[in-house]
Structures are given as C-alpha cells and as structure tokens.
Amino acid sequence: MxxxxxxxxxxxxxxxxxxxxxxxxxxxxxxxxxxxxxxxxxxxxxxxxxxxxxxxxxxxxxxxxxxxxxxxxxxxxxxxxxxxxxxxxxxxxxxxxxxxxVTTPHVPNAAMLELAKDGKYADWAAHPELFDSGINEALRWSSPASHFLRYAKTDVELSGVTVRQGEPVAAWIGSANRDSAVFADPYEFDIRRDPRNHLAFGVGPHYCVGHAVARIALHELFENLLEQFSGFEPAGEPEHLHSNFIAGMKHLPLVATRRSEVRAGV
Ligand code: HEM
Known part of the structure; x- marks a missing residue:
C-alpha cells in the first residue's frame, strides 16, 4: 500500500x-x-x-x-x-x-515461511550473488495470482484434450509454476534455481503491467530485511487467506533476530 x-x-x-x-x-x-x-x-x-x-x-x-x-x-x-x-x-x-x-505482499510472506526453515535465510544472506535468483524463486513459489481465464479463439488440443472454439479455459498459475516437466523438484524452495520462466506475472498481451513496480518493491523489502536481520524463526502456524483467487497469508508469526542481536517479534 x-x-x-x-x-x-x-x-x-x-x-x-x-x-x-x-x-x-x-x-x-x-x-x-x-x-x-x-x-x-x-x-x-x-x-x-x-x-x-x-x-x-x-x-x-x-x-x-x-x-x-x-x-x-x-x-x-x-x-x-x-x-x-x-x-x-x-x-x-x-x-x-x-x-x-493483493499480490505483492504475498511474495515475501510465502518466501519467509520457507526461508525461516533449515538455515535457508542465512544461506541467502551469505550469498548476495543469489539475491535476484531468490526473488525469482519467491515469485514462482508464491504465485499470488491463482488463475486467469481465457476463451479459445479456435479449436485447440491441449495435452490430449480438445478445447472447442469459444470455450473458457482457466490457467492455474500456481500449478503451472510447479510443473515438474519445467522445474526440477518443483516442491522445493531453492534460491539457486533462478526460474526466469515462471508465470507469476502471467503471459502475453495482458502480462502484468505492474511487474516492474512489484520487482522494485520486492528488491527494496528483501534488501532491507537481509541488511537488518540475521535470522527468522517460525513462531506459530501461518493463517492462509480464504480465497481461490489469491494465494496468500493473512498472518505469519515469526521471531526476527536483529543483526545487532536485539530480538524483536514481528
Ligand atoms: C508480485 C506482484 C504481482 C503479481 C504476482 C501480479 C500478477 C498478475 C497477473 C498474473 C496478471 C495477468 C492477468 C491476466 O492475464 O488475466 C496481472 C495483470 C495486471 N496487474 Fe499484476 N501482479 C503483481 C503486481 C502488480 C502491481 C504492483 C500492479 C500495479 C502497479 C499490478 C497491476 C496489474 C494490472 C492493472 C493488470 C492487468 C493488465 C492487463 O490486463 O493488461 N500488478 N498481474
């Protein structure tokens, strides 16, 4: 906001x-x-x-x-x-x-849940060369916009199924971004993956008009987090948004450790 x-x-x-x-x-x-x-x-x-x-x-x-x-x-x-x-x-x-x-905030939410596990945050902080790769992975992993709808202009065959002209097709972005034919171990959050071919911003003429703003906001946010905090630990169950339109979290309790070693709840 x-x-x-x-x-x-x-x-x-x-x-x-x-x-x-x-x-x-x-x-x-x-x-x-x-x-x-x-x-x-x-x-x-x-x-x-x-x-x-x-x-x-x-x-x-x-x-x-x-x-x-x-x-x-x-x-x-x-x-x-x-x-x-x-x-x-x-x-x-x-x-x-x-x-x-309703989209941008859910990228860091979903990523922080994973980064707070198994030393992944410390690993990312120790490898600044993986900064962009980690953000691309956060976009793939979170896929906040769940789907978009298109109508077939002509009859078309998709994976053995015929979609007739005029029929609606919902593309589920989170699912496409976990396609094992495209991403190895798709259910693994991997800051080294650098998945530039993710579909979080859509595809074609309606490709997200705000993608550059979103990227700037994510860069700023993660840059500040990595600079100010040495670690995060889960501090409770995340609460997901009740929506089939946006995949996101309402609450993600974490305990953050400042680089100055002062502990603060966020
Ligand atoms: C990580 C953050 C974001 C994600 C994941 C995201 C996702 C998407 C997706 C998937 C589409 C395509 C929808 C379709 O094809 O029907 C889209 C379109 C759009 N996005 Fe974003 N978006 C994000 C950030 C933003 C921001 C920051 C803005 C505004 C500044 C924005 C404004 C729009 C608008 C206006 C469209 C419609 C474009 C059109 O129909 O030509 N989005 N977004």
Missing part, C-alpha cells in the same frame, strides 16, 4: 482502510473480512467503497495535478485524441490498486 498509495497519490490516512477494502474484495468469504450480511454483500460494499474513494480522490484534483498516476489517467490522451471518462479512470484505479495490493 505504501508503494501503490504513493504512486497513485492516495491520501496516507486512507491507506489502512483501502488495504482492508482490497482484502475484502478478493476474499469476501474469509471469516476475518466477511460482514454479518454475507460474502456477496461484503464484496459489494468493498467495491462500492473503493470506487467511492477513487472518485473522491479524482474529483478533488485540478489542472495538471502533481503528476501521480491518477493525474496521468486524468490528463492523458488516448490514441484517438480523447481523454478517459471518469468511469474509465476509477475502473483503472481499481485494477491498479487491487492488482498491486
């Missing part, structure tokens, strides 16, 4: 509420987010409030603005010379905030 809120120029005091609403939007049935009225009502409320927040943020702005992402959406011209309509701007805000907020 700190990265995307800054990029989009969203008011800092709204960040906690926007973070909560994005969680409700992707996991409306999760016991931590569901309202007494049920999952469908939770989803509707989250969508309404998110769109209202974007609409407010947009309508407070004047002229060229500060050049943040919402200002760019407000002032840019399309190929045909027209500007985006207000509805198109808030829809893009929704895609951008959701696309960023």
């Amino acid at each position: 700190a990265v995307t809120g800054t990029l989009m120029g969203l008011d800092r005091e709204d960040w906690p509420q926007l973070t909560y609403l994005t969680s409700q939007a992707i996991a409306p049935d999760d016991p931590e987010f569901i309202m007494p009225e049920g999952g469908a009502a939770t989803l509707q409320r989250a969508h309404r409030e998110l769109f209202a927040a974007f609409e407010q943020s947009m309508s407070r702005r004047k002229g060229e603005g500060n050049g943040d992402l919402i200002d760019v959406l407000r002032t840019m011209e399309m190929d045909d010379g027209r500007k985006l309509r207000p509805g198109e701007i808030v829809s893009n805000c929704y895609s951008l905030l959701l696309g960023a907020n």
Whole structure:
C-alpha cells in the first residue's frame, strides 16, 4: 500500500482502510473480512467503497495535478485524441490498486515461511550473488495470482484434450509454476534455481503491467530485511487467506533476530 498509495497519490490516512477494502474484495468469504450480511454483500460494499474513494480522490484534483498516476489517467490522451471518462479512470484505479495490493505482499510472506526453515535465510544472506535468483524463486513459489481465464479463439488440443472454439479455459498459475516437466523438484524452495520462466506475472498481451513496480518493491523489502536481520524463526502456524483467487497469508508469526542481536517479534 505504501508503494501503490504513493504512486497513485492516495491520501496516507486512507491507506489502512483501502488495504482492508482490497482484502475484502478478493476474499469476501474469509471469516476475518466477511460482514454479518454475507460474502456477496461484503464484496459489494468493498467495491462500492473503493470506487467511492477513487472518485473522491479524482474529483478533488485540478489542472495538471502533481503528476501521480491518477493525474496521468486524468490528463492523458488516448490514441484517438480523447481523454478517459471518469468511469474509465476509477475502473483503472481499481485494477491498479487491487492488482498491486493483493499480490505483492504475498511474495515475501510465502518466501519467509520457507526461508525461516533449515538455515535457508542465512544461506541467502551469505550469498548476495543469489539475491535476484531468490526473488525469482519467491515469485514462482508464491504465485499470488491463482488463475486467469481465457476463451479459445479456435479449436485447440491441449495435452490430449480438445478445447472447442469459444470455450473458457482457466490457467492455474500456481500449478503451472510447479510443473515438474519445467522445474526440477518443483516442491522445493531453492534460491539457486533462478526460474526466469515462471508465470507469476502471467503471459502475453495482458502480462502484468505492474511487474516492474512489484520487482522494485520486492528488491527494496528483501534488501532491507537481509541488511537488518540475521535470522527468522517460525513462531506459530501461518493463517492462509480464504480465497481461490489469491494465494496468500493473512498472518505469519515469526521471531526476527536483529543483526545487532536485539530480538524483536514481528
Ligand atoms: C508480485 C506482484 C504481482 C503479481 C504476482 C501480479 C500478477 C498478475 C497477473 C498474473 C496478471 C495477468 C492477468 C491476466 O492475464 O488475466 C496481472 C495483470 C495486471 N496487474 Fe499484476 N501482479 C503483481 C503486481 C502488480 C502491481 C504492483 C500492479 C500495479 C502497479 C499490478 C497491476 C496489474 C494490472 C492493472 C493488470 C492487468 C493488465 C492487463 O490486463 O493488461 N500488478 N498481474
């Protein structure tokens, strides 16, 4: 949220509420987010409030603005010379905030659970040349976006199954990223693997538009963790998000040891 809120120029005091609403939007049935009225009502409320927040943020702005992402959406011209309509701007805000907020945090979550085991964190910290490889492995391993859907343009045969023109096909990213024909020992978290061919950001024309921002955020985060902490130990069971859309964790209790040897709970 700190990265995307800054990029989009969203008011800092709204960040906690926007973070909560994005969680409700992707996991409306999760016991931590569901309202007494049920999952469908939770989803509707989250969508309404998110769109209202974007609409407010947009309508407070004047002229060229500060050049943040919402200002760019407000002032840019399309190929045909027209500007985006207000509805198109808030829809893009929704895609951008959701696309960023509900995915990026789950990469370090999933990776930290593995790194906290069997001396893997210390091994990574001792080998700075494996920094990028470890981040690629964290992306493969976590695969926060669980699936995307496409419709077949023509009849096509996939692994002996015929998919007819117009039929929907769900691609399960976490499953593809554990394909043993592509990744040796796919259920092993291995910082030496450097899996550049993972599909965590999708593939083709809709390849994640925020992949560079996500990579910068992950670099910053892991760089800071490795610099400040010498180790992590599990301190309880992780709690997973109740969602088939996003694979993620809500809570991951760890005990961190600062490089200065001061112990701190995180
Ligand atoms: C590790 C973090 C991220 C992961 C795993 C991820 C994953 C994905 C995937 C798999 C797609 C393709 C969906 C499809 O083909 O239907 C996608 C698209 C998209 N992502 Fe991300 N994303 C991440 C970070 C971000 C960030 C930081 C932003 C915004 C700054 C963002 C915004 C979007 C948007 C707007 C799309 C739609 C692009 C289009 O349809 O052309 N994502 N993302």
